[in-house]
Amino acid sequence: xxxxxxFEFNRLIDNELSLQEKExxxxxxxxxxxxxxxxxxxxxxxxxxxxxxxDKAPDGIENMIMKKIAKRMRSDxxxxxxxxxxxxxxxxxxxxxxxxxGYKMSxxxxxxxVDNEMLQxxxxxxxxMKSIISLAFGxxxxxxxxxxxxxxxxVSIYFLVERYKAIRH
Amino acid sequence: xxxxxxxxxxxxxxQGNANDYSLLISRYKHKAFSLLKRILKNEMDAEEVLQDCFxxxxxxxxxxxxxxxxxxxxxxxxxxxxxxxxxxxKRKIEQEMLSIDNEDNxxxxxxxxxxxxxxxxxxxNFAIQELPENYSVVITLFYLESMSCEExxxxxxxxxxxxxxxxxxxxxxxxxxxSQKHLERELL
Numbered sequence: 504x505x506x507x508x509x510f511e512f513n514r515l516i517d518n519e520l521s522l523q524e525k526e527x528x529x530x531x532x533x534x535x536x537x538x539x540x541x542x543x544x545x546x547x548x549x550x551x552x553x554x555x556x557x558d559k560a561p562d563g564i565e566n567m568i569m570k571k572i573a574k575r576m577r578s579d580x581x582x583x584x585x586x587x588x589x590x591x592x593x594x595x596x597x598x599x600x601x602x603x604x605g606y607k608m609s610x611x612x613x614x615x616x617v618d619n620e621m622l623q624x625x626x627x628x629x630x631x632m633k634s635i636i637s638l639a640f641g642x643x644x645x646x647x648x649x650x651x652x653x654x655x656x657x658v659s660i661y662f663l664v665e666r667y668k669a670i671r672h
Numbered sequence: 673x674x675x676x677x678x679x680x681x682x683x684x685x686x687q688g689n690a691n692d693y694s695l696l697i698s699r700y701k702h703k704a705f706s707l708l709k710r711i712l713k714n715e716m717d718a719e720e721v722l723q724d725c726f727x728x729x730x731x732x733x734x735x736x737x738x739x740x741x742x743x744x745x746x747x748x749x750x751x752x753x754x755x756x757x758x759x760x761x762k763r764k765i766e767q768e769m770l771s772i773d774n775e776d777n778x779x780x781x782x783x784x785x786x787x788x789x790x791x792x793x794x795x796x797n798f799a800i801q802e803l804p805e806n807y808s809v810v811i812t813l814f815y816l817e818s819m820s821c822e823e824x825x826x827x828x829x830x831x832x833x834x835x836x837x838x839x840x841x842x843x844x845x846x847x848x849x850x851s852q853k854h855l856e857r858e859l860l
Contacts, residue, residue, distance in 0.1 A: 513840035544856075548847045551859055552815040555800075556793045560705035561719055565697045568726045572690065575727065 507531060507538045512545050588666060595663045602656030605648075678742035682733055690730075697726055700743070703817055704750050710808040711754040712761075713801050721757050725750045740826065747817070747827045751809065758805065795858055802849045807842035814839055 507515075507528060514520050515528055532539045637645045676684075676695065684692040704725065708718035729749050736745055800808050809828060813819045819827075821835040828835070850859050 509844050510840060513843060516843075517836075544847055545843060547859075548843050548850070551796060552811060552843070552846070554793075555796055555816055557702045557816055558706040558709050558797070560701040560722065564701055564719065564723065565694050568697055568723050569691070569694055571723060571727050572693070572730050575731070576690070 506535065507541070512538075512542055515542065516545060516549050592663065592666045595659050595666060599656055599659035599663055602652055602654075602659050605652035605655070679738060682736065682742065685730075685733060693726075693730055696742075700746060701726075704747070706816055707747070707750055707809065707812045708754050710797075710800055710812050711751075711805050712758060717757060717761070721750075721753050725753050728753070741823075743817070744819075744823050744826055747813065747819075748829075751827050755805075792858060795855055799846060799849045799853065799855060799859070802853075803842060803845055806838060807845055810835060810838040811842050811846070 511520070511524075511528060515525070520528060532542060633645065636648055678696065678699070681692050681695050685696075701722065705718055705722050708721050708725075709715060712718050712721065725746075729746055732749070736742065800811060803811065806828070810824060813824045813827065814821070821832045821839070824835045825832045850856055
């Protein structure tokens with residue numbers, strides 16, 4: 504006599520057997536004590552599993568989770584703020600350098616005797632720039648360009664210092 | 673607020689009411705904890721991973737596509753986190769085992785005498801803990817979370833037929849464990 508397989512037992516429990524298969528299985532179960540015992544045990548396990556209770560999560564876990572979330576949100580926010588600070592610091596630094604270079608160029612202070620090719624080129628270019636501005640817009644415009652660049656430099660330095668203080672804070 | 677659906681709570685959280693997330697936590701904490709405890713077989717690990725899962729899910733809420741149920745999406749996070757934790761733990765145990773001569777003693781599991789006198793549900797939990805992780809996952813999701821085989825297949829990323837096979841095997845394995853531990857009288 505061929506006993507029912509584990510697969511057939513489980514399909515019987517889950518009501519997945521076709522009518523014909525079910526009929527054959529029932530006929531066998533009626534005469535086979537081994538299989539009817541097996542089925543009864545499996546049905547008991549199935550019923551037992553439906554009775555199982557869930558484990559209780561520890562008390563106060565909600566608060567702990569919400570605290571973790573709040574902490575991470577704060578850290579994400581401060582990271583973003585820090586990044587913004589660094590970017591603005593960098594851009595202000597560039598602005599300050601441009602302001603300084605612009606001011607110096609308009610003043611042509613760098614016209615000192617040097618062998619360095621770069622500085623010679625700088626001297627030459629700033630002198631040319633000064634003469635172009637002076638010729639095109641007059642001496643007054645040149646003065647106002649100088650003043651604008653100086654102001655630009657001072658304002659950039661001021662904000663740069665403020666940003667630095669904010670980051671340190 | 674308690675009668676809100678998962679989707680309504682998620683919408684509220686995404687609109688900036690982060691505190692509403694605690695409603696989802698209280699809705700799923702016990703079930704997710706049960707699942708984690710059965711996979712990890714350790715209460716402290718389960719608690720730690722549970723917290724991480726909820727935090728992870730909170731920050732991933734924007735990416736939650738409403739095609740599937742929130743529970744399916746969330747249990748997927750839980751299952752994957754548990755598997756990751758478990759693989760790390762197994763690696764650690766393997767390393768520790770190499771330095772210990774008497775290996776057999778560590779892996780031998782026996783029913784402590786006092787547990788036989790404990791409640792039926794505790795005995796059942798004990799028997800389930802003896803099952804391999806994939807069996808206890810399927811059993812927990814199917815019986816405790818009342819999930820269909822289709823839903824379970826999405827969570828553990830396998831076919832529906834495979835879930836059915838796992839379910840059949842886990843029932844049979846549980847029956848064997850109950851019989852091996854002589855718990856038939858108490859449980860069956």
